Amino acid sequence: LFPTRNGTQVATRYVRAVVKRMARRAGIAEAEKVSPHTLRHTFATDLYAETTNLRLVQKALGHADVSTTQIYT
Known part of the structure; x- marks a missing residue:
């Protein structure tokens, strides 16, 4: 990276x-x-809080399955 x-x-x-x-x-x-993961988690949580668009968060994080992304809701 x-x-x-x-x-x-x-x-x-x-x-x-x-x-x-x-x-x-x-x-x-x-x-x-x-940690770097803390930054990633905070980014995802804040993005979801701003947009309530789980698919957008999924795409931003590169998750193949939306269920992986659901921990940010």
Whole structure:
């Protein structure tokens, strides 16, 4: 998902560390619990709250089955 300058993939551990660091800098309570998945989940929850369009959320997240997306309702 995040390629380096030489075309290799950025390590998952590095991405998690960057997200946690940015959460701390942003002053988010319990920043240590913030992860890339937290960001994805928040995006989906907020999108559904704004639109109430489950199919839109499904498409945005790339879920093949809408039942996977229903956890955001």
